[in-house]
Amino acid sequence: QRARAFVHQTPLFSFSSSSSFFLLQMAEPGDRDVIIGRGDGEEESCSGFLGLRFDIGGSSKSRTKSFHPPIETHWDLNSAAAAAAGKKASSPIKSLLSYPLMKFRKTKSLIMILEGAHDPKDKQIVDSFREMLLREGLLPPKHNDYHTLLRFLRMRDFDMSKSKEMFQNYLKWRKDFRVDVLPKEFNFTEYDEVKKCYPHGYHGVDRYGRPVYIERIGMVDLNNLGQVTTFERFIKHHVSEQEKTLKVRFPACSLAAKRHIASTTSILDVNGVGMSNFSKPARYLFMEIQKIDSCYYPETLNQLFIINAGSGFRMLWKAVKAFLDVRTMAKIHVLGSNYLSVLLEAIDPSNLPTFLGGNCTCSDYGGCLMSDRGPWKNPEVLEMIQVVNLREEINGKCEDGDVDIEDSSMPKMVDMQNKDGNIMNLLEEAACPGSDSACSCRLVLQKIDCLEASLGDIKNKIKTLEDALQDTKMALKQHEERPKT
Incomplete structure (x- = not known):
């Protein structure tokens, strides 16, 4: 056999x-x-x-x-x-x-x-398809991907009903075949x-x-x-x-x-x-x-x-x-x-x-x-993919327990950082389920985005100070080179 x-x-x-x-x-x-x-x-x-x-x-x-x-x-x-x-x-x-x-x-x-780039016509159909699947509870966050949905729509000539049936069969097959655990279980x-x-x-x-x-x-x-x-x-x-x-x-x-x-x-x-x-x-x-x-x-x-x-x-x-x-x-x-x-x-x-x-x-x-x-x-390249996947994984794990979070500002961020003494402590706190600040995983990403914006502002200010310092040095040099009267 x-x-x-x-x-x-x-x-x-x-x-x-x-x-x-x-x-x-x-x-x-x-x-x-x-x-x-x-x-x-x-x-x-x-x-x-x-x-x-x-x-x-x-x-x-x-x-x-x-x-x-x-x-x-x-x-x-x-x-x-x-x-x-x-x-x-x-x-x-x-x-x-x-x-x-x-x-x-x-x-x-x-x-x-x-x-x-998303073709506007395709995007409209994909969005409608996504909304239909979400309404019927047929779209797990892990598979809520634009290009995945588009491939199934194309396969059925953009017929929404036939595409939905095909997508349902796809999800069932993945579960039955244990696709998601193959990397761990199969060598x-x-x-x-x-x-x-x-x-x-x-x-x-x-x-x-x-x-x-x-x-x-x-x-x-x-x-x-x-x-x-x-x-x-x-x-x-x-x-x-x-x-x-x-x-x-x-x-x-x-x-x-x-x-x-x-x-x-x-x-x-x-x-x-x-x-x-x-x-x-x-x-x-x-x-x-x-x-x-x-x-x-x-x-x-x-x-x-x-x-x-x-x-x-x-x-x-x-x-x-x-x-x-x-x-x-x-x-x-x-x-x-x-x-x-x-x-x-x-x-x-x-x-x-x-x-x-x-x-x-x-x-x-x-x-x-x-x-x-x-x-x-x-x-x-593989490391870049890993970073992107990690960020998307965190977002995906937040879908079921998403909580509205106040718009974060840098003063709040700085206060929290000063309180704990280290931004890594802040992230560890947010990652801890028992922490008061652990609103959701997305809070961590929001803080990172906030820090990124802050770092950009700081770099601009440092550049401005460096330029001003250079101008001051030139002015002092010109003053010293003037002939004394």
């Missing part, structure tokens, strides 16, 4: 691994009905996404069906991050106290980058071994700043894959990697590019792939992966380049494209062996491995697909 379980876990089943997407077409008619929906909001039909352009000739038949290819995310955070995930969680306020005040000074500008120790049998990974960013994901389907060793992991563990790993992509990789790319990044550019090398590569167990796993990605992580693929598409693969493609709607096909670029010029339009050579025609070897990491190279590996 172990060997059978992972025949599913080839790149042919998940979608950055779009091969999974094509593998589906080899299924029996009954299987096909389960996986591909008509895009009309049926319960398990999680399909459709925004279009860009399509590179292959021909048009889809009038009898098309929507199919949303999900993003595949197979990568590991560095060991330090993994170790940190296993530590006992601490109070957000206590964590806040471990950061110097200066760490929080730029959080507002960082949040603006991570949020990006995919066989990851390195899986990667040897299944060449894949993230490597750099495209010219816009999106993460680039690569899979080499033709080099997959199914026999060895079946010996190193199981179906259930692979599904958990897949979900945990999706979570890391949303929470770490996209934010890191956003901060590096200084604009909102929320999708991936994927490359699927199908050299040598044909009809014989797809098995019924593989199709079964794909059904599970496709459902998770389409229904619970929608709208995260920017575009997919399928390269080295030979005659065997093109036979599959002819069967597949009849089931795709225009929006889906617009994100897929099917290319032969002369793909390099097209890839270079989207990705700089420094972010392409040499085996794809780029300049990078990542020799220090054992190859490009082992390096997990990208902004998400930069310690400074």
Whole structure:
């Protein structure tokens, strides 16, 4: 059963691994009905996404069906991050106290980058959707995120009722699958071994700043894959990697590019792939992966380049494209062996491995697909994300017990600071549930904001005094240099 379980876990089943997407077409008619929906909001039909352009000739038949290819995310955070995930969680306020005040000074500008510009039309619909969910008690603070809500609305063509149903299913699935505790409870120790049998990974960013994901389907060793992991563990790993992509990789790319990044550019090398590569167990796993990605992580693929598409693969493609709607096909670029010029339009050579025609070897990491190279590996960027998340976590924990607080002024702040002798004492007091000043967690952030404003005023005054002192020195020097009469 172990060997059978992972025949599913080839790149042919998940979608950055779009091969999974094509593998589906080899299924029996009954299987096909389960996986591909008509895009009309049926319960398990999680399909459709925004279009860009399509590179292959021909048009889809009038009898098309929507199919949303999900993003595949197979990568590991560095060991330090993994170790940190296993530590006992601490109070957000206590964590806040471990950061110097200066760490929080730029959080507002960082949040603006991570949020990006909101289209007025989209914002109006998202606000209406949010209000509806709040009225019905269906929007936990943790998931009250503009871009999350927008992704579900887009997936259902901005139909509020269908989007609500999809969002409800998403929340229920997260609870049933225990998504939020996966980082603590699940450790995919066989990851390195899986990667040897299944060449894949993230490597750099495209010219816009999106993460680039690569899979080499033709080099997959199914026999060895079946010996190193199981179906259930692979599904958990897949979900945990999706979570890391949303929470770490996209934010890191956003901060590096200084604009909102929320999708991936994927490359699927199908050299040598044909009809014989797809098995019924593989199709079964794909059904599970496709459902998770389409229904619970929608709208995260920017575009997919399928390269080295030979005659065997093109036979599959002819069967597949009849089931795709225009929006889906617009994100897929099917290319032969002369793909390099097209890839270079989207990705700089420094972010392409040499085996794809780029300049990078990542020799220090054992190859490009082992390096997990990208902004998400930069310690400074990760620390910025941690600070932003910490602040948002504190705000989120205040939602249930929010209390109106008088508008804080610096004189009050100074009085409180003098009373306790140290601003850290003030923060510790606010963090203590039994303290008279512990109105809410938000009080701490308000005091920090107040201090930030005060520090700015003090700097301006110091600059003014320095300028005045310099003028005084010049006047004294001129007076001394005057000839005595």
